[in-house]
Amino acid sequence: MTRFDGFDLAKFTRSASMIVLAGVLFGTAVSDADAQRRNRRDAEQSEEDAAERVFSAAIGEIVLVAQEQQGLELFAESIETLNRALNTSGINPYERSIVLQMRGRAYYEQEQVQRAITDWETAITTGAMLTSEIANLRINIGQLYITEGQYDQGINTLEAAIRDAGPDIVTAPLARMLSQAYAQAERYQDGLRWAEAFWELHPYADRSRGDYSLMLFYYQQLDMIPQQMEIVEAMVARWPDEKRNWTSYASLLAQTNRETDAFEANKIMYINGMLTESAEIERVSQYYSYFEYPYRGAAILEREMNAGRVDRDQGNLQLLANMWRQAREWERAIPVLRQLAQLTGDGDDWVKLAEALYQEDQLSEAETAFQEALNRGGINRPGDTWNLLGTVRYELGRRQSAIAAFQEGARFPYARRTANGWATFIRAEINGEAERARLRRRIARDECGFTITDLVNGARLFGDVDEEGRVNIDVPERCQPFYNRFGEPIEEVAANDADAESDNG
Template identity: 25%
Template sequence: MTIGVGLAMLLSGEQRALAAGPALSQQSIDKLQGLERELSNGHYQQVVDTARSRAASAGSSQAEQWARALYLQMAASAAQRLDQPGRAADLLYQARAIETAPLSQRLQWLEQEAKLRLRAGQLDQASALFDRWQGQASLGSDDLWLGAQLHARLEQWDDALHWVRLARQGNASPGSEHLALAANIYQQSGQLEEASNVVEAQLDQDDSDPARWQQAAALYQRLGQPGRAAALWEAGWQRGILKGEEALMMRAKLHMAGGTPARAAEMLTTALEDGSIEDSEAHRRLLASAWAESRDHQKALQAWQAVAERSDDAHDWYMLGDLAYGWGVWSQAEKGFAKARARGADNPGQLLLMEGVAAYEQGRLDQAQQIFQQAEEFGDSADQAEQWLALIDSDRRSLQPSSSRISMR
């Protein structure tokens, strides 16, 4: 947003302006008109010096104090022309402190001082003046947006939120620059639903900027609406605005978070096959996770086994074992846990327990017994291992022929 400040010349239309306050002597009017001519001729520093000097020597009568205010305003106009906004603001501050000046004129100077403080980079003073100005006058849309921007620059988000709501009330169709400001203020002040609505309004105006699609998707994620984020990202992808490997990976992750993991798995499979994304271990893990989340047992186990065989990493073997264990695919569970343990995975005692259960479920009691005996050596699995060994012993006794059991007694 471009910040421009234009001090209206008080003495243009001088009869109306001068009539606003106490009647001035002809001498004061002549002096003011002379300064106006010097200002028009570009003698800015001379106007500043002369106007300040005359203001300092003004008498105490109401007419003299009104003339003093006008001299200070004239000096402020010249200081602004000299590109001295801070000095001009100080002069207007002095002018509006003169109570003889009409309230309407002092309010105009308040507005001008506020904008000059902003131009001078005196943001704290400017924000206080903007708030005071807004409390005393009905501001136009551009000035309301300017106030919102000022408070946003100061990271005064609650105040900025107040200003942006006022601005939007008076401007039903703000431009893209104002929408961007509003979206930032809503987001920073925690009004995420309003922020997402504004970002979508930006997309309606211009959907060519990938950053806006990314911002909208991120807002929906923060709102706890991953499905909406995934749908928005998918729309941007289908339009060709979001593209490339990074965008594709985000597309897959959003589908996973949004409850459509099978869709993510399918697009990752295609991308790996056609070379759209690098055939890396990380991408293969994401594919395996997607199939697992979709609960496609066969594809998930195949994918995790492929990842584990490729990386030979303890965690990958554990993931294979854990999935297979949960789905009752005992041979792969046993293999996964055994490999994870051999590769130095944490909690070997617990891994031995699950490996033993997998062997037991396949009916290999002797091997299960050996595994549980190893598990007895670990404190966190010893009690459970003993229970499994007792169960195996009970199973064996129940399988003995009756004559055999009698002879053993």
């Protein structure tokens, strides 16, 4: 016999059969002694109706046979026997109520639930049952409606039982049954009072995981966040090793903008080995990044990738690379960025690789990566990339190539000011170096002019001249670019210097 949340249908109908047997054996009216103790109103009703609550010998014999048949689980036979009783003329209301209850039990045992319900509801209409008997029977009927998926009928029947017998009849199992029926009917607001009544009636020590889950379900459906938090915190405290409790707790903390607490909850789960799914580990590593601990988040993600617990897919590589970049761990970011760039072929991924290489002073590789990014295309801000390429080329000492890159960058309005600034600076640097070289040369030439004049005059004074009247002097090495051995200016050099000075304006 199936038991429903503490209400045993077979036990109830068997007790009714015992009442019948006692009436037959002793030929006296049998009142419901348990109901007398529980409810004075039933006792008074019993005394008033005692004359009517008796069995005739004929009906009593039939009922006794049916009872024996049910004891032997001959339920089909007992139905036929009970049908004879119901068809007997002169059967009184009390006898009819007992027979209907017994037949209802037989139908129930044969899984003819609707017929069982009909018999029990008809038994109530006889008017021969005590208030407590009606309430108990309605509780059984309500359970059957619920098991048949007729939730509203089950709710109405159970609540009618409570109205019949008063609020004292409400026990924790009954309140739980009602709350479950309301939940099945998706009438959460109406059912909340029964769920909370069950919670209050059910002792803390006896509460199971299912009981906590029932309350949490109601509060979730009604979006009652503080109450959800109360239940989940209690579950975490009571079952601290259960992952689902911690997961719900962390989710609620995030929903209530307690992100720091949610982060701590996820840390506890990770440290205690509760997070095993790839998405869970990704989430905890992202928390580290969000709370300015990108190094720790990246270290966790990389370790779990290497262990095979986190997928080494494009999204996770992107996440790992971004966290290493956020932590300014360029050396550790480079292998990940290179793998990502080769995997996606995306221009922006090549830009990120180039930036990391630049940060690590790997300038030649950075230049190649920037150029690759520009060749791939699809870059978010290509003007900025051209400017970065120009910067790398400048640091490599390739100033004309750098200017060419900055000229490309100047084609984009958002990058133009920076590009033109750099190009102007490099040109000025080149021109400044040339001017300084010319100035140094001119000073050197002028200084040599004085030196050569002195040497020429000395040679003439001592008669050190050739047949053509030219002196022959030993020109210092520093002056050899400007004067020949006769102390004469080298005409080509002088002409070039004059042109340079003229160009300089």
